[in-house]
Amino acid sequence: MAKSAEQVVAEAPPDARLAPASETSGGPDGTAEVDSTRSRILDVALDLFVEKGYDRTSLREIAERLGVTKAAIYYYFSSKDDILMALHMRLHEVGREALGRLARGPVSVALWADLLDEVMGEMLAQRSLFLLHERNQAALEKLHGTQHGIVHDAEHEDLQQAFHRVLADKSVPLRDRIRMACSFGAVFACLFMAGDAFADVSDDDLGDQVRSAVRDLLGV
Amino acid sequence: MAKSAEQVVAEAPPDARLAPASETSGGPDGTAEVDSTRSRILDVALDLFVEKGYDRTSLREIAERLGVTKAAIYYYFSSKDDILMALHMRLHEVGREALGRLARGPVSVALWADLLDEVMGEMLAQRSLFLLHERNQAALEKLHGTQHGIVHDAEHEDLQQAFHRVLADKSVPLRDRIRMACSFGAVFACLFMAGDAFADVSDDDLGDQVRSAVRDLLGV
DNA sequence: GTCTATATAGGGATAGAC
DNA sequence: GTCTATCCCTATATAGAC
Numbered sequence: 093m094a095k096s097a098e099q100v101v102a103e104a105p106p107d108a109r110l111a112p113a114s115e116t117s118g119g120p121d122g123t124a125e126v127d128s129t130r131s132r133i134l135d136v137a138l139d140l141f142v143e144k145g146y147d148r149t150s151l152r153e154i155a156e157r158l159g160v161t162k163a164a165i166y167y168y169f170s171s172k173d174d175i176l177m178a179l180h181m182r183l184h185e186v187g188r189e190a191l192g193r194l195a196r197g198p199v200s201v202a203l204w205a206d207l208l209d210e211v212m213g214e215m216l217a218q219r220s221l222f223l224l225h226e227r228n229q230a231a232l233e234k235l236h237g238t239q240h241g242i243v244h245d246a247e248h249e250d251l252q253q254a255f256h257r258v259l260a261d262k263s264v265p266l267r268d269r270i271r272m273a274c275s276f277g278a279v280f281a282c283l284f285m286a287g288d289a290f291a292d293v294s295d296d297d298l299g300d301q302v303r304s305a306v307r308d309l310l311g312v
Numbered sequence: 313m314a315k316s317a318e319q320v321v322a323e324a325p326p327d328a329r330l331a332p333a334s335e336t337s338g339g340p341d342g343t344a345e346v347d348s349t350r351s352r353i354l355d356v357a358l359d360l361f362v363e364k365g366y367d368r369t370s371l372r373e374i375a376e377r378l379g380v381t382k383a384a385i386y387y388y389f390s391s392k393d394d395i396l397m398a399l400h401m402r403l404h405e406v407g408r409e410a411l412g413r414l415a416r417g418p419v420s421v422a423l424w425a426d427l428l429d430e431v432m433g434e435m436l437a438q439r440s441l442f443l444l445h446e447r448n449q450a451a452l453e454k455l456h457g458t459q460h461g462i463v464h465d466a467e468h469e470d471l472q473q474a475f476h477r478v479l480a481d482k483s484v485p486l487r488d489r490i491r492m493a494c495s496f497g498a499v500f501a502c503l504f505m506a507g508d509a510f511a512d513v514s515d516d517d518l519g520d521q522v523r524s525a526v527r528d529l530l531g532v
Numbered sequence: 533g534t535c536t537a538t539a540t541a542g543g544g545a546t547a548g549a550c
Numbered sequence: 551g552t553c554t555a556t557c558c559c560t561a562t563a564t565a566g567a568c
Contacts, residue, residue: 145450147367230365259509273506274498274525281497289479305494
């Protein structure tokens, strides 16, 4: 939205660490924007990272599936970690406003229910991004540990980090904290851990049922 | 390669693929059995695999932390995958009787609640083993894809596989299936995804609260 | 049973032609 | 922008001494 402060030029720049939010995001409106090589790299990488895991995916595989060579990838990304970082930024963007609401104001089960509802929508629309995050925690942790403090500084808190912080907040009653964790887990399990067990259910139906479960858990 | 088919030399030491249930399992009785090098390798490997991920952990690290060399490890395990497999078998053993009850008889939310209660106890007692499983899905999937069909055949169904099967069982009402997934996710989130957010809570208190949440979800 | 030394492979990354 | 060719490093795994 209004945060495209530094929107870099279109195509020339390699090492585009500052343009994280303008690829083929299969957004709610379904607009598949640019089909540049850079975004295609990210799409293929996302698929592979989710399917085989980051560490078990080589740049050669990404390049082959794309019909280019490894060296071509290095024109757009300075390292393999850089690709992961770019994908991480996509996810980051997704949870931005939910994060904002979590940062301001006191935490309550009511707010939590509201946020969870919103986040669930994003999860349904961007399953792969969340799966990437879930299935490559080790790699992402290393990413945090290293450099790139420019774009991923303290103000840019992770959704996961924020959730953690809230769940550990002792000013919130223990029962509520646990119920919040449970409700998140309930959503998470249905959308990501169930695999294709609910493939016969539409996203809308699934969403409704899960929302109902969340309400029961949070008592709202 | 490491495709040693049906090696099975009936000696005591190396390649003990057939003795999965006799290491230092911190079992319910708390008996820390043998402190053999083999079991110490598994303990250290478990810690590292959980902490850094299987793919990011080298045999050199395991050896160093143990005060031996890589070659020593190969005396006890035929490959790195073999170590992961041995740990996987530990977990396998843990969920054995829960699996049996799931295999027999019809599935119901009541049975599910019962099993979940039981499994939660195991989870609390063997957190690392479950974390290993959660954080190294990619590696474990590859393990399934390859050989070792001897010990890990069709009859030895995975807990995860069994859960999947039940959740996909269309003879169970959709609402129940979803509630079952939710309840598992609720447990999972509190025990494994919350990190140290609930470090201030005793396992007993945590267990009670989670059980309460599960009851609300399943309506039992 | 544990070591030293080594074989072998593959991955990430860079240089420079086109 | 993409390619070919190559460097360098680390990892798994093996051979054989002690």
